[in-house]
Amino acid sequence: MEILDVLTSMAETGRLGPVFSGADWNAVTAALGEPWEIRTMSRNRKWPRLFAYGDLELSVCRCRKVSLVCVQTWRDVVELPPSVVGVTGAFPAGLKHADVVSALNKADCSWEPHAPLTFGNQCSLTAIASGANFAFEIPEGGEPVPERHEPARRRTRLLRTDLRPKPLTRNAVNTRF
Numbered sequence: 771m772e773i774l775d776v777l778t779s780m781a782e783t784g785r786l787g788p789v790f791s792g793a794d795w796n797a798v799t800a801a802l803g804e805p806w807e808i809r810t811m812s813r814n815r816k817w818p819r820l821f822a823y824g825d826l827e828l829s830v831c832r833c834r835k836v837s838l839v840c841v842q843t844w845r846d847v848v849e850l851p852p853s854v855v856g857v858t859g860a861f862p863a864g865l866k867h868a869d870v871v872s873a874l875n876k877a878d879c880s881w882e883p884h885a886p887l888t889f890g891n892q893c894s895l896t897a898i899a900s901g902a903n904f905a906f907e908i909p910e911g912g913e914p915v916p917e918r919h920e921p922a923r924r925r926t927r928l929l930r931t932d933l934r935p936k937p938l939t940r941n942a943v944n945t946r947f
Contacts, residue, residue, distance in 0.1 A: 773848050773863060784900035786850075793835065795834040798836060803851075803853075809822075811829065823851045826839075826851060843863050844863070846863060847860055849861075867904075882895065892905055
């Protein structure tokens with residue numbers, strides 16, 4: 771299994787194993803265990819919280835429902851919980867726009883350009899079945915690639931499922947229900 775298989779499946783279904791927007795937090799922790807990292811998303815509020823299992827990041831609202839699912843794929847290696855992907859959980863990344871488009875087409879997963887997140891040095895596409903949104907940085911004179919996120923800017927996402935629209939400044943795969 772490769773990271774493109776994982777992302778394509780997520781684009782088709784809006785799910786990564788037991789993880790999806792609207793999932794009950796207790797069901798997620800029962801399946802994945804305790805998160806590897808926990809952060810608040812605001813200095814002034816306790817909720818929502820950002821829970822991470824490697825490069826799988828989940829925003830959970832005060833009602834204890836998952837409101838955002840994000841897979842960071844800009845790193846050299848993408849680490850996901852083995853219980854979610856059914857294999858080792860570490861994937862070499864290096865994704866490009868053409869790779870994602872090819873994988874979606876091969877899986878017969880319809881997609882379209884996503885204009886609201888296509889501007890400046892960023893382009894975006896949306897998988898129609900799930901609403902998953904992939905956003906890519908376009909390096910000067912190069913092919914679109916997952917945009918690098920600075921660790922301090924953990925709110926930017928490469929892959930996300932979301933209950934409400936949020937502006938993005940970096941690459942993202944985004945599904946909204």
